[in-house]
Amino acid sequence: MSRRALWSLVLAVALVLLAIRAFTGPGMGRSYVSDQQMGFVQSADGVWEAAPDGVTPTISWTAELSVPPRVFYAANAKDPKQTTVHLSLSRTLGLWAAAFFTLAILSFLYADNPCYKVAEAAVVGVSAAYWGIVGVWDVLVPKLGGALLPLYTKAHFLPSLTDVTGNWWMLVPLALGLMLLCRLVPKVASVSLLPLAFVIGTTAGLKFISFTEGDLLAQSAATMKPLYVERLGVDGALDLAMTVGASLKQTLLFVGVICALAYFYFSVEHKGVVGRAARVGIWYLMITFGAGFGFTVMGRIALLAARFEFMLDDWLWLIDPSGKRVVALTAGAGEVLGQFAQIHSVSVW
Amino acid sequence: MSLLERLDIIDRRWIFLLMALAVSIPIIVSGMTGKTFPESATPTTQTAFDTIESLPAGSKVLLAFDFDPASAGELQPMAIAFTRHVASRDFDMYFATLWAPAPPLIIETIKSVIVAGHPHMVYGVDYVNLGFQAGNESVLKVISTDFKQSFTVDARGTPVTSIPMMADIKSTEDFDLIINLSAGYPGCKEWVQYIVSPTLSGDHGTELKLVAGVTGVQAPQMVPYWPRQLKGMLAAIKGAAEYEALVNASLMEANPGLIISPVFNEAQRRMAPQLFGHLLMVSLIILGNVIHFSRKRAGGTAVKALRSTP
């Protein structure tokens, strides 16, 4: 059997198993929502408020809040005809899309393939649009719109805006921003040097102060401390072992900083005392990089575990560590679990 | 071909498979049994916990979520644990972020901790979501002297001037504690540089306290700031697990009979795949070295044999 045929067979078997699991028993990869009816009426003084019971609202809609499957099971156990908590087709589809994209990225481990490339195209497109939209709604509308077109902004986007006097100084960043967009037009691209100069100048000014104050001075001060560190025991007397330990730590720290700095100091040749100090400095730096490596591995494995947990828990429903579907597993536990479900109504993703 | 030689040229996809198994099998086992390893707090975690415990009632805490979904696997359990701790002490909570993809993570945390566990808390009075501000450290520069100039509206578009709990906030110095969850730039380092360090000179009255939860990549780089500029730090998922255990223990001590929901054991649960992932890494490095040195020795012997041949 060729390798291609073998992989096709494996994939087909996996798909069949997936289909069986998805459409039999409690299923898998389903997302549920709870409907919340929202209705509003306008009072005599023009203020909108929630419509009281029995009053037909002027404006109404249904909000859907994600709930874990156990809430659906509990609601159905109480009233099998209820429709308030129900399956959400769009979010179920979303869950499967998330699983597909996860697998598509992981498929790169085997070899580069079209699925991975599709996922790559999706992440680039969605991320760029996400950042752009966040910039528009979180900054440009409230800050530029609120300052330069306050009444329009209040009427259409930020109805709770109280200060509608405007701030014409915001024309400065607007002008700089427009110049920045000139980058897209080759003929006038050189104009974008001006906002770039503003960004570089501001950043330089900011960093000059912060790195000097927060890093250079504060870190030097944290190093230049007495090497003898006194430690007292619970009885108030000198604890010799603790004192020796703390003093040794402080000495090692001090020596380490000086030696590592000696290694970075290239204005003198690394010979004699400086050379020996630099050599010790390298050892310190190697230990530092070793710790960095260890923690990096830790971080990456944690992220991988989170992804696997999503696949095994949220999508495949093979495990349920946080009790999202606990009602399904313990039928008849009704009331208590229903309360538990309400208290911990976290969304699926 | 000897076994070591075969291992030396092994297809890397076998290593990938081993890593996948080392991480997924413990997830399945711990997911089914619900068992976790006992955790004892390291000094950086303990000082983070103690700093929050030492705050008086009514303290104002700014929670800065500077991370995105890519690092949520490490930082979201910390965010949940920090928020639980702060909410259980009835402190005023101010959520904000300098990372554009973070606002949904803030909403998720508020939903799972405050809305679900502390329904008596009122938005705008006990907690507020100030959302995202663009500009990185430049935002920090502004809020260090005039908070409302940068955060003009909250995440819902309500002007901060009409939010009751914002009335006393003029600058970051009005907070009793800042908790930062940091996945890189801008993050913990910038909060240390722009917000905390200027208050250390004593010219600004009291020193501002900063506690952070950082990713594994960042943790070693942030340690030099501890304990002076950074009062406490949760380092990677291990720090999250330690902190989770501390918070759970303190809540159970304060409320005898309280049953902790498994939702709040996420980081502790993750220490199982972590253990086996680390063991695999160590084994792979050792095996790689054994192969290298045995081949070197064999090569050396062969060369010697070649040289001694007339």
Next chain:
Amino acid sequence: MTRQIALIITFVSGFAMVASAFFKPVEHWGEDVAEWFNVLAAIAFVLGAANLAKVHLEKISSRSPGWGYSGLTIFFFTFTFAVGLMKLGVHPMDKFPAVAMSGEKDAEGSAFWWMYAFVMSPLTSTMFALLAFFVASAAFRAFRAKNVEAALLLGTAFIVLLGRTFAGVVLTGWLPESLSFLRLENLASLILEVFNSAGNRAIIIGIALGVAAQSLKIMLGLDRSYLGASN
């Protein structure tokens, strides 16, 4: 001429920030300039998005290799941008139900939220997680204790990897209290707080010196590399 103006802008904006840190009466200079910077940063997000669209559209029009994937990128970009801009599926704020666009852009259930939760979030987190596999493979192939320095790096990594999990407790938990400092979890803490702290502190101090000097050079116009080649 543009370059001269650019140099003046750099100088003025930079020293406005510096002056605001030293002189209380002009503190608001720093705030104002920083606030303009923040707005400009948001416009830069839009520029970035537009630039991405431009690059991929060019790729499509020139039918360069992989242009189909560029088409997909444009599709995902346009769809996300459009639904975000229109706030598709976002309900108005409870207090202002008559203002259709008053709701949060990423409210749960909206199309923009869907793209974030089910596309962007799993994709970015899996991409980061992927590195666990490559780190493992690279460590197997390249992490060799060839000399003292490499051995130190490797030994430290072992202690941190084992000491930060339950393996540390299993392997060295039996050590008596008097030798507790040799337990792997304590050794890992010692490495982090002393040796790693010293190494990283030296790096921090070195970088701080470099950044301060470079910032001064930029503000004073001694470093003009950011302006590109002189025309």
